[in-house]
Amino acid sequence: MSQNHVDYSEKRDFIRMRVDTEVEVIQAGEVIAAVCLDLSASGMQIQAPRTFQVGDELQIKLDSDHPALAGLDVSTRVVWIASHAEGQQKLGLKIISMR
Template sequence: MSQRDYSEKRDFIRMRVDTEVTLLHEGQVIAATCIDLSSSGMQVEAPQRFQVGDPLEVRIDSDLAALKGLHASTEVVWIADQPGGAQKFGLRILAMH
């Protein structure tokens, strides 16, 4: 990790959320878990494997009428394989909808 990468990570506050999310990738709908969220990205764990550079649409629904859910276009920027075939990965938010 370069010094620039480290300083950029420190510029954004991460919020631990541990909430269910829906991923859309090439016509597939995948249930996943958002582990943490910042203004520039998120860490997600899913049962399906992705590659760095894969585009994903992410949706986080809200049960609260006063709080609109999140819908974002993202890109996979890092991956970490987990036991049992699952994968944790980092997503960069490209656009919010």
């Protein structure tokens, strides 16, 4: 797993919320179904069914079924990768902007 210039102490600066929910990953117009494992104020961890590279910019959409809560639509950058079984990856994503 590569941290790519992210100081370990930064990992403790934000509370992580475990969510285990489906998200859409959009890269260059391609929509890929993935699972958001956890979410914080500055980033998220997802599990994706295909491979990405550190530095890739991905749009992440998480729909809300609750009428009073808006969904999440964020631009992110891949900051670390952990390979998983059968071509899947766990990705650490830094939130760049919210839409």
